[in-house]
Amino acid sequence: MTVRRFGVICGAVCALVIGIVSLVVSGVFDRPTSVAIDKFTQLLAASAAMMSYWRAARGRHGVARHWRLWMAAAMASLVVGLAVWIWGQVFLGVALPSSTLAPIGFMLVPALTLCAILVLAHGGPGNLPGHRSRLVVALDGLIVVGSLFVLTWVSLLESIVRAWATSGPGFATVVAHPAAYLVMLVVLLVSSWTHRSVRQLPVLFIALAGLAQSSSGWAFAYLVSKGATTIPTAADIGFMVCPAMFFLSSIAPSSAARERVGSTRLRAGELLHLLVPYLPMLVTGLFIVVGTATGVRLNPLEIYVGLGVVLLVIARQLLTLIDNVKLLEQLRDSREKLRHQAYHDPLTGVPNRALFRERLDAALAGTSPVVVLFIDVDGFKDVNDNYGHAEGDAVLRIVASRLQACVRPQDVVARLGGDEFGVLVDGYPQPPEEIGKRVLGALDEPHRTANGSHVIRASIGISHRDAFDPTLTADDLIGTADAAMYTAKRLGKGMVVVHGTVEAELT
Structure with missing residues (x-):
């Protein structure tokens, strides 16, 4: 289903739900009729969600099929619970709290939905990048649970628990029902922090359904704890909204295709998820501040749990700081690795042409003498043709190593391409010819590899700058050194030719 078509259906369903809720709450009909409209609407929406999930599961495979089958089972449980209720x-007039099979069917809904979420989370495309440790995620979940506990305890849970202590098993199911949805919401929230596959539009509507059901469930439990035998229709609004949200979740388009778009699309969502653990705590804090300002007294349990939540937040911040330090270290290491890969030859490990050019520009900006050697390995093609490219690569690595050994650590040895190397000597203490002869002598020795020994020589062209010259560029020095190298090759190879000497001028 396309997003546009789903938007139209979503608008129509929401308008229908608002209309039915307004009709039921307005008191136009007598109470039995309003209750009948309320419950039969829920049953119809739950049945539609069950059929829609079942139909969607039949046309899919793997995880996409499995989590929808779990949701179809959850909707079937909801249908059974509503039918028995x-x-x-409506027909038998059983008093509240009910001890029939209906609460069992209602209790299975969040349990089966939780199974669907776990299947989707652990069988989806994969986890989000590991920038949040498991301990931080666990602390986030505890912060949410602790904040919600304080909020519900201060507002209504304390009176509910007192009623529970003096009531039978029927009231236990009344309390367990909204609590199960609350657990489901916390697990869904934590899973969305760590698993990309949970961040889908259907899951959003599942969360809205759980929130609506839990809200009315707590209101229902509170009224029953106060001895109510009939529940106002306004308290049923969440119950009416829940099956409609489940139905929308069954037809909502999956956002799995969007997950393959760049990770930058998740930045807004990441920011929201970073703030989510603090939102319940903020609401709880405001609730307590307003309550104490109006005369509400907190008991020791509420104080201790509140302090525990604050300590969890402090621990979370410390762990987040540690995670951030690790992230910065990883980022620095990654930058260094990328820079090394961009400026170094992957075969020999020496600098490449880009870094050689950068260092030459820096040397020319100074005032010290500069020497550039352009080296072409003679006989390298024969090694490649007769022994293979792997043997040729081994020879190139030996050449690079010998070049580095015969110059100073501050000098630059670079592979300029193929069998061509460059050497930059900044502030040379010897005449350029002496440097070239030393390099040539280092390369004259046989090159021994695992498969044999090869006699490799080189033709070397040298260009140099004796004093600072603002008109001289890197291209000038490299070009003249290259020309001198070709002169050496024409003169018989295995030679050193310095640009500006008699040999270079003769050719």
Whole structure:
């Protein structure tokens, strides 16, 4: 289904739900009729969600099929629970809290939905980049749970628990129902921090359904704890919204294709997820501040849990700082690695032409003498043709190593391409000819590899700058050294030719 078509259906469903809720809450009909409309609407929406999930699962394979089958089972449980509830409350008039099979069916819904979320999370395309440690994610979950506990305890949970202590097993299911949805929401939230596959539009509507059901569930539990035998229709708004959200989740287009777009699309979502653990704590803090300002007294349990949440936040911040330091170290290492790869030859490990040119520009900006050697390996083609490219690569590595050994550590040895090397000597203490002869002598020795020994010589062209010259460029020095190298090759190879000497002028 396309996003545009889903948007139209979503708007229509939301408008229908608002209309039905307004009709039920307005008191136009008597209570039995309003309750019947309420419950039969929920049953119809839950049945539609069940059929839609089942149909969607049949046309898919793998994880996409499995999590939808779990959701179809959850919707089937909701349908059974609603059907039994309607039969008991509407037709038989069973008193609240009910001890029929309906609460069991309602309890299975968040449990089966939780299974669907876990299947989707652990069987999806993969985890998000590991920039958040598992301990930080666990702390986020505890912060959310602790904040919600304080909020619900201060507002209504304390009175509910007191009623639970004096009531039978029927009231236990009344409390467990919204609590199960709360657990489902926390698991879904934490899974969305760590698993990209959970960040989909269907899961968003599942979360909205769980939030609506949990809200009305807590209101229902509070009213029952106060001894209510009939529940106001306004308390059922969340129950009416929940099946509609489940239905929308069953037809919502999956965003799996969007996950393959660049990671930059997730930055806004990442920021939201970083803020989410603090939002419940902020709401809870405001609630407590307003409550204490109006005369509400906190008991020791509320104080201790609140302090525990604050300590969890402090621990989370410390771990986040540690994670950030590790991230900076990884980023620095990655930058150095990328820079090395960009400026060094992967075969020999020496600098490449780009870095050689950069160092030559820097040397020409100074005032010290500069010498450039352009070296062409003679006989390298024969090694490649007769022994293979692997043997030729081994010879090139030996050449690079010998060149580095016969110059100073501050000098630059670079592979300029193929069998051509360059040497930059900044501030040379010897005449250029002496440097060239030393390099030539180092390369005259046989090159021994694992497969044999090869006699490799070189033709070397040298250009140099004795004093600072602002008109001289790197291209000038490299070009004249290259020309001198070709002169050496024409004169018989295995020679050193310095640009500007008699040999260079004769050719």
